[in-house]
Amino acid sequence: MINVLFSARPQLWDTYHDLLIEACATKGIAINLGTDIPAEQVDYIIFAPNPTLTDFTPFTRCKAVLSLWAGVETIAPNATLSQPLCRLVDTGLTQGMIEWVIGHVLRHHLGMDQQIKNQNGEWAPVAPPLSKDRPVTILGLGELGAACAKALVQLGFPITGWSRTPKSIDGVRCLSGSPAEALKDAQIAVLLLPLTSQTENILNADAMAAMAKGAFVINPGRGALIDDEALLAALNSGQIGHATLDVFRVEPLPADHAYWAHPNVTVTPHIASETRPETAVEQIAENLRRAEAGEPLLNLVDRTRGY
Numbered sequence: 692m693i694n695v696l697f698s699a700r701p702q703l704w705d706t707y708h709d710l711l712i713e714a715c716a717t718k719g720i721a722i723n724l725g726t727d728i729p730a731e732q733v734d735y736i737i738f739a740p741n742p743t744l745t746d747f748t749p750f751t752r753c754k755a756v757l758s759l760w761a762g763v764e765t766i767a768p769n770a771t772l773s774q775p776l777c778r779l780v781d782t783g784l785t786q787g788m789i790e791w792v793i794g795h796v797l798r799h800h801l802g803m804d805q806q807i808k809n810q811n812g813e814w815a816p817v818a819p820p821l822s823k824d825r826p827v828t829i830l831g832l833g834e835l836g837a838a839c840a841k842a843l844v845q846l847g848f849p850i851t852g853w854s855r856t857p858k859s860i861d862g863v864r865c866l867s868g869s870p871a872e873a874l875k876d877a878q879i880a881v882l883l884l885p886l887t888s889q890t891e892n893i894l895n896a897d898a899m900a901a902m903a904k905g906a907f908v909i910n911p912g913r914g915a916l917i918d919d920e921a922l923l924a925a926l927n928s929g930q931i932g933h934a935t936l937d938v939f940r941v942e943p944l945p946a947d948h949a950y951w952a953h954p955n956v957t958v959t960p961h962i963a964s965e966t967r968p969e970t971a972v973e974q975i976a977e978n979l980r981r982a983e984a985g986e987p988l989l990n991l992v993d994r995t996r997g998y
């Protein structure tokens with residue numbers, strides 16, 4: 692039996708305990724899952740950011756750290772982490788993100804706010820363009836970005852995708868040079884990049900200036916991908932018509948933040964997608980099986996790139 696330390700917020704223990712043991716059992720693995728296993732006896736760590744574990748040095752026997760989050764920016768830079776780190780790619784999280792992104796892209800594409808907010812008796816029949824005439828750029832072509840790009844292609848949108856390294860996706864114009872080039876004339880931009888030192892403030896004043904006048908920004912990625920002051924300025928000038936923001940530098944977003952009061956900002960409280968425990972445990976169990984069998988781990992983080 693292998694010792695697996697569950698290091699996450701206490702409220703997640705009841706949610707994951709039985710699911711993890713059952714998922715491992717289906718893989719033929721018996722685990723001793725606990726929250727207080729002595730460091731020198733731990734074989735694997737299942738981790739979500741929490742204040743009780745910040746120093747990985749004592750875990751000399753640990754073979755891998757398996758994240759319960761898709762984002763690993765809070766753990767990947769940890770200098771004490773010498774063990775392999777795997778990020779979570781959860782099919783439930785991916786599907787949830789596809790649905791949220793498509794919903795908000797279609798909301799802005801169809802101009803739904805105009806009808807929803809203005810039931811004032813004025814008959815103003817203005818038909819929206821077809822999807823083929825609404826260029827969309829997705830910054831980030833990882834698991835989530837690629838999935839959203841493919842779904843939007845199926846709806847007829849011309850999609851440009853940008854990533855730090857070259858990618859190839861059927862039906863998507865894939866770029867890896869300047870983000871401003873990818874954003875040129877885009878009417879909708881969706882941000883799904885990981886947060887690293889290279890991607891922080893990637894949507895800055897220059898990047899937004901490259902977009903079509905009155906374009907829409909949709910950010911379900913990470914708050915710090917956006918230069919907040921630059922976005923507010925672009926909203927006030929009309930360069931950006933509306934921003935739908937799900938993630939922020941500080942969460943919960945402070946009640947006095949300018950985004951709450953801005954008429955052209957929609958704030959959603961980090962709900963674009965959520966890890967689904969019943970599907971997340973499948974990857975955790977598979978990685979435990981792989982590690983024990985000496986096979987390559989799934990979704991291994993490249994520490995030099997930060998994701």
